[in-house]
Amino acid sequence: MRLVVIFLTLVPLFSIAQGIEIIPKPAQVEIKSGFFNYSKGLGIKMDEADEESTFIMKQLATSLFGNKHFKTPVSQNEKKIVLQLLAANADSVTDEGYRIGVSPDSVLIQAHTHRGLSYGCQSVAQLFINSSLTNQIPSAEINDHPQYKWRGMELDVCRHFFPKEVIKQYIDLLAELKMNVFHWHLTDDQGWRIEIKKYPKLTEVGAWRTEKDGTKYGGFYTQEDIKEIVTYANERYVAIVPEIELPGHSSAAIAAYPELSCNANEPKTIPITWGIKPDIYCPSDFTFQFLHDVLDEVYELFPGKYIHLGGDEAPKKAWKKSYVAQALIKQEHLKNEEELQHYFLRKVEDYLATKNKTVIGWGEIVKGGLSDSVIVMSWLSKHAGVKAAEHGNRVIMTPRLFCYFDYPQKITDKRGAWYMTNLSVRKVYHFNPLPKSLREEKQRLILGGQANVWTEHIATEKQLLHQIMPRLTAMSEALWSNPALKDYEDFKERLSNSSFFSQQQ
Ligand code: ACM
Numbered sequence: 001m002r003l004v005v006i007f008l009t010l011v012p013l014f015s016i017a018q019g020i021e022i023i024p025k026p027a028q029v030e031i032k033s034g035f036f037n038y039s040k041g042l043g044i045k046m047d048e049a050d051e052e053s054t055f056i057m058k059q060l061a062t063s064l065f066g067n068k069h070f071k072t073p074v075s076q077n078e079k080k081i082v083l084q085l086l087a088a089n090a091d092s093v094t095d096e097g098y099r100i101g102v103s104p105d106s107v108l109i110q111a112h113t114h115r116g117l118s119y120g121c122q123s124v125a126q127l128f129i130n131s132s133l134t135n136q137i138p139s140a141e142i143n144d145h146p147q148y149k150w151r152g153m154e155l156d157v158c159r160h161f162f163p164k165e166v167i168k169q170y171i172d173l174l175a176e177l178k179m180n181v182f183h184w185h186l187t188d189d190q191g192w193r194i195e196i197k198k199y200p201k202l203t204e205v206g207a208w209r210t211e212k213d214g215t216k217y218g219g220f221y222t223q224e225d226i227k228e229i230v231t232y233a234n235e236r237y238v239a240i241v242p243e244i245e246l247p248g249h250s251s252a253a254i255a256a257y258p259e260l261s262c263n264a265n266e267p268k269t270i271p272i273t274w275g276i277k278p279d280i281y282c283p284s285d286f287t288f289q290f291l292h293d294v295l296d297e298v299y300e301l302f303p304g305k306y307i308h309l310g311g312d313e314a315p316k317k318a319w320k321k322s323y324v325a326q327a328l329i330k331q332e333h334l335k336n337e338e339e340l341q342h343y344f345l346r347k348v349e350d351y352l353a354t355k356n357k358t359v360i361g362w363g364e365i366v367k368g369g370l371s372d373s374v375i376v377m378s379w380l381s382k383h384a385g386v387k388a389a390e391h392g393n394r395v396i397m398t399p400r401l402f403c404y405f406d407y408p409q410k411i412t413d414k415r416g417a418w419y420m421t422n423l424s425v426r427k428v429y430h431f432n433p434l435p436k437s438l439r440e441e442k443q444r445l446i447l448g449g450q451a452n453v454w455t456e457h458i459a460t461e462k463q464l465l466h467q468i469m470p471r472l473t474a475m476s477e478a479l480w481s482n483p484a485l486k487d488y489e490d491f492k493e494r495l496s497n498s499s500f501f502s503q504q505q
Contacts (some may be wrong), residue, residue, distance in 0.1 A: 020137075021130035021497050022123045023473050024178060024480035025490075026144035034104045039135035041075025046083040052114045053085060055235060056121055063125040069499070070129055081107040081124060088112055096180075097145030100124060102137055115237045119144070119178050130498045148433060150396050150448030151479040152181035152241075153472065158188030158252070159274065160455040161207075161219035162464065168232055173468070175236035177476035177500075182233055183241045183308060183450065186221075189251035189277045190270060193220045194242070194301075198293045199257065206252040209270040226301050239304045241360065244294060247281040247344055248314030254279055259286050262322035274417070274456040276313045283344050284324050291348055299355050307352055311345055312362035312379070342368030349374060360396070363388075377450070379403075382435040389438055389445040397433035398450040403475070405467050406454045416457030425495075428474035429488055451475045473500050 020029050042064070044057055060081070064070050089112040098111040098120030107127075109120035123142065131137050153174055155162070162170075171182055186194045192206030208218035221229070233240050254261045255268040262282035271277055281287045298307065316337035319325035325340060334340050342365070349359040349371055360375040363384030370376070375394045378385030385395040400407075407420040433449040451472065458464050473495055495501055 020127065020140055020142075021132075021494050022126045022142075023491075023494055023498055023500065024477040025482075025485060025494070026123065026142050027482055028141075028143040030141045032103070032139035032141060034139040035133075035136040036079065036102050036104055036107055036139060037136040038072055038079045041073045041078035042081065043074065043076040043078060044081045044083070045076070046085075048085075049083070050085075053083060053117065056114060056118045057083060059118070059236075060121040060125060063121075064128055067129050067499070072128075072135065079106065081109065083117055083121070084108060084110045085114070085117055086110055086112050093145045096149075096178075097143070098123070099144075100127075100140070100142040102127075102140045102142075104139060107137075118175075118237050122176055122178060125176075126498065130494075132497060146178065146480045147482055148446075148448030148479045150181060150450065151179045151476065152183050152396065152398075152448070152450030153179055153468075153475070154183035154185055154243075154398075154450060154452040156185040156188065156453060156455045157193050158185060158191040158455075160459045161191065161193060161217075162455075162461065163219070164221065164225050164229055166461050166464070167229055170464075170468075171229070171233045171236055171238050173472060174238050177472060178480050179472070179476055180238055181241055181450065182238050183243060183452075185243045185245075185308075185454075187243070187245050187253065188249045190272070190274075191218055191220075192252040192256065194226065194244075194298070195220055195222045196294050196297050197223070198297065199290065201256040202253060202294075204256070206256040206270065209252075209272055211272055223297070223301060230302060234303075239306075240302055241304060241306045241308050242298055242302050243308035243310060244291075244298055245310030246291065246348065247283070247341060248276070248312065249310060250281050251277045251279055254281070257290065259284075260290060262318045262324060276315060278315050278317055280314050280318055281344075282322060282324055283319070283328050283340060288347060292351055295348070295352060295355075299352065299357055305356075305358055306360055306375070307357050308360040308377070309345060309348060310362060311341070311365040313364070314341060316341075336368075338368035340368070341365075342370075345374075346371055366391075375447070379452070385446070386435050386438055389435075389442045392442075392445070394445050394447050396447050396450055397435075398452055400452075402427060402431040403449065403451050404454070405451050405471055406456070406458060409467070409471055414457075423471070425471055425474045426488055428471045429478060429491055430486070431475065431478040432483060433479070449475070449479050470495055470500055473498070 044061055046053055065074055094112045096116055098116040100120055101108040111117040111120050127137050192202045196202050203220040207220040208216045211217050230240055252270050255270045258264045258268045260281050261279050319337045329340050360377055363378045363380055366384045366387050370391055370393055376388035377396045379398050379400055381399050385397050389395050407423040408415050433446050
């Protein structure tokens with residue numbers, strides 16, 4: 001009896017060791033008898049491939065045959081991976097879902113959408129590359145779909161700038177892990193990073209700061225760069241959400257156009273220190289016209305549904321002292337500066353609604369009143385998100401203690417700033433976007449979660465990779481996989497056998 005129990009508990013472990021090594025863990029895996037043996041070569045095919053499927057197929061071929069650990073020859077006459085796009089299906093689970101059937105004769109990937117097909121290919125690439133067996137993978141049936149629809153990752157390119165090649169690598173990693181949103185933090189106090197044709201000084205002045213030693217530091221993306229990256233991300237099923245911060249974190253824009261400040265006559269420079277800065281956009285006609293003009297160019301460049309408008313860490317001292325701000329409070333019968341911030345955001349949100357864009361804002365926006373359509377990104381904790389969901393708003397959870405990848409991941413890592421607590425891979429793995437206190441009928445409003453990477457203390461590509469790997473693998477599993485199947489030891493085992501493991505620095 002005891003032997004039987006031991007045998008039964010060993011079977012699933014053995015199955016994993018046999019070679020189903022996918023991150024994020026699929027919803028259902030059933031190991032079958034037999035193996036798909038490809039020692040004589042491997043090909044990829046699809047009947048009636050359209051342009052989009054052809055691209056997906058090529059991506060899979062590059063992932064497999066371009067991987068230095070994968071030595072199998074390409075052979076269209078031998079065993080095949082077969083892609084199949086099924087008829088469209090209205091079910092939202094199958095929108096991102098896919099099925100893989102591995103039999104001794106073939107590996108069949110099926111999905112109802114190109115996105116699902118692409119996710120199936122990501123899983124198949126991992127099946128082959130991570131397999132501990134020589135030239136074979138076990139027969140199996142895999143059915144998979146995500147737990148959450150928002151699986152995001154942010155990057156701050158303002159505190160430190162990262163060239164477009166790095167952004168593409170970042171998007172590649174997201175795609176490999178079935179993350180579907182890249183939140184691009186493009187404007188902040190220490191740098192404005194997106195070319196706006198109507199306001200050239202934003203990048204001529206706002207993209208360059210003078211460091212202590214007198215050197216210039218900076219950079220920006222031209223509109224051509226942005227179009228190239230948007231296309232690149234789109235081909236990999238990653239939506240880009242641009243963030244144009246307001247009303248705070250705006251010193252770089254103010255240095256370029258001082259009229260944006262309530263104290264236009266005071267000298268303006270781009271800060272070279274971190275932290276919260278007091279000079280914020282003045283709620284003047286000039287500022288609103290500026291924001292409309294900027295966003296006119298932004299929404300043309302980013303075809304996605306969402307634009308992030310920031311809203312965090314905006315000190316109100318400048319508004320308290322400003323004639324313009326106080327006159328607006330009176331005119332609009334607002335109670336205080338928090339309500340003025342809501343009015344400010346709302347005005348821009350209403351403008352973007354006419355362009356079919358939905359606005360996202362950081363948790364602080366719950367303070368002065370919430371419009372029904374704004375999506376709240378809860379970062380200090382889950383608290384603002386709970387408040388927003390109770391109000392009926394959609395929410396993305398990114399509580400800093402679980403989701404801030406600029407925080408050190410090991411005790412031995414250098415701490416960037418005093419407020420950064422340790423965030424281990426294990427802790428990220430156990431992140432659950434659903435707040436316990438939220439009533440069941442409101443839980444559907446939690447769209448998912450996101451990891452954020454602020455770059456005050458991340459100046460190089462190498463450091464950036466060190467901060468995100470392997471924590472991104474744990475985040476992808478927290479957002480994609482079924483929480484009922486959580487098992488950290490099993491995750492660690494899959495991670496250490498995966499190609500992601502070698503990417504940690
Ligand atoms: C934030 O970390 N200030 C959103």
